[in-house]
Amino acid sequence: xxxxxxxxxxxxxxxxxxxxxxxxxxxxxPDDETLAAMAKALGHPARVKILRVLDAHxxxxxxxxxxxxxLAQSTVSEHLRILRQAGLxxxxxxxxxxxxxxxxxxxxxxxxxxxxx
Amino acid sequence: xxxxxxxxxxxxxxxxxxxxxxxxxxxxxPDDETLAAMAKALGHPARVKILRVLDAHxxxxxxxxxxxxxLAQSTVSEHLRILRQAGLxxxxxxxxxxxxxxxxxxxxxxxxxxxxx
DNA sequence: CACATTCATCGTGGTTCGTCGATTAGCGAT
DNA sequence: ATCGCTAATCGACGAACCACGATGAATGTG
Numbered sequence: 704x705x706x707x708x709x710x711x712x713x714x715x716x717x718x719x720x721x722x723x724x725x726x727x728x729x730x731x732x733p734d735d736e737t738l739a740a741m742a743k744a745l746g747h748p749a750r751v752k753i754l755r756v757l758d759a760h761x762x763x764x765x766x767x768x769x770x771x772x773x774l775a776q777s778t779v780s781e782h783l784r785i786l787r788q789a790g791l792x793x794x795x796x797x798x799x800x801x802x803x804x805x806x807x808x809x810x811x812x813x814x815x816x817x818x819x820x
Numbered sequence: 821x822x823x824x825x826x827x828x829x830x831x832x833x834x835x836x837x838x839x840x841x842x843x844x845x846x847x848x849x850p851d852d853e854t855l856a857a858m859a860k861a862l863g864h865p866a867r868v869k870i871l872r873v874l875d876a877h878x879x880x881x882x883x884x885x886x887x888x889x890x891l892a893q894s895t896v897s898e899h900l901r902i903l904r905q906a907g908l909x910x911x912x913x914x915x916x917x918x919x920x921x922x923x924x925x926x927x928x929x930x931x932x933x934x935x936x937x
Numbered sequence: 938c939a940c941a942t943t944c945a946t947c948g949t950g951g952t953t954c955g956t957c958g959a960t961t962a963g964c965g966a967t
Numbered sequence: 968a969t970c971g972c973t974a975a976t977c978g979a980c981g982a983a984c985c986a987c988g989a990t991g992a993a994t995g996t997g
Contacts, residue, residue, distance in 0.1 A: 735868045743863025745934075747955085748856045754937060755852075765974055778956055780975055785954095799964045799973045810937060817862075817934040820871060820927060864985085882944055895986055897945060916943045916994040939997085946991080953984070960977070967970075 730811045738816040744789030745813070749774060750782050754805060757792060762804035764797070847928045855933040861906030862930070866891060867899050871922060874909060879921035881914070 733741070745751060749772060756771055757763055769779045783803060786792045790809035794801045850858070862868060866889060873888055874880055886896045900920060903909045907926035911918045 735865045735872075739863055739865045739868050742859045742868075746856055746860025746863045748852050749955095751852045751856050751859075758937070766972095769974095774955095775957055776974075777958075777976080781955080784975085796963090796974095801974065814934055814937070817931055820875070820931070866985095883942095886944095892987055893944075894946080894988075898985080901945080913944095913993090918944065941994105941996080943994085944992090947989085949987085951985090954982080956981095957979090958977105960975105962973100962975080964973085965971090967968100 728807050728811045730808055730815055732815040732819040733812050738813070741789050741791060741809070741813045741816065744785050744791055747782070749779075750786055753779075753782055753786060754791065754810075757803055757805050762802050764800040764802050766800065768803070845924050845928045847925055847932055849932040849936040850929050855930070858906050858908060858926070858930045858933065861902050861908055864899070866896075867903055870896075870899055870903060871908065871927075874920055874922050879919050881917040881919050883917065885920065 732738070745754070752772065753768055756768055760767065765776075765780060765783065768783065769776050772779055774782075783792065783794065787794055787803075791806055791813065792803050792809070793806045794803040796802075849855070862871070869889065870885055873885055877884065882893075882897060882900065885900070886893050889896055891899075900909065900911065904911060904920075908923055908930065909920050909926070910923045911920040913919075
């Protein structure tokens with residue numbers, strides 16, 4: 704084998720950044736402003752999908768997410784920033800890459816806020 | 821009394837348009853597109869508040885909602901349109917006014933979609 | 938009928954969003 | 968030190984959003 708080096712081989716890299724299998728955090732429903740901000744962050748199909756991807760894999764580096772979204776790397780990075788600023792995901796730098804995962808408390812807050820409607 | 825006719829007196833007009841006290845409708849979680857659209861519709865503080873107002877009063881005509889939002893009538897009407905198009909509320913014309921109320925199935929769908937995240 | 942009331946819609950201006958390619962910065966390996 | 972890879976940031980541009988006043992279509996009332 705060996706064509707011209709290992710061409711874009713990319714196994715999804717597993718690992719942990721947030722407490723995996725956290726036992727359902729209890730949080731209060733956020734105020735209108737925060738709830739609206741969270742809803743707005745979720746108000747784009749790509750960002751819903753990102754959340755699902757992150758959840759399915761527990762955690763992903765940016766490249767893994769990009770690989771599933773048919774969007775430019777810069778665009779995905781932007782969506783990740785929006786989700787992060789809304790508190791729905793969290794990312795930590797890990798060498799040359801960044802590992803993202805769902806924020807248990809942030810997501811729980813959103814769920815609480817919506818459920819209280 | 822009687823100044824110059826009943827000036828802007830506006831008791832919130834109660835009434836029913838949707839099935840009040842419906843026993844929690846069961847709906848399936850919507851797909852990513854629909855969920856994103858619903859979340860987007862909720863992604864503005866004014867629209868969150870409108871939903872609360874509607875829920876608190878069971879149903880309101882447009883004027884009642886306008887009275888609580890410190891926004892121009894046309895702006896509120898626009899927000900109502902957005903919520904309606906997202907399926908979160910429903911309105912029916914009633915003489916010269918329009919009565920709005922929360923859409924039980926729409927809201928349930930949103931809740932299901934968020935809870936499934 | 939003429940008039941007032943209620944609300945949706947139109948037109949507009951300013952802001953934000955969504956997407957992309959290009960660039961930059963950090964890190965690891967050679 | 969230099970190269971290669973990863974990911975965030977920048978700049979640009981069109982589309983969509985948010986707010987408003989003005990207009991218009993229904994409906995009810997004198």
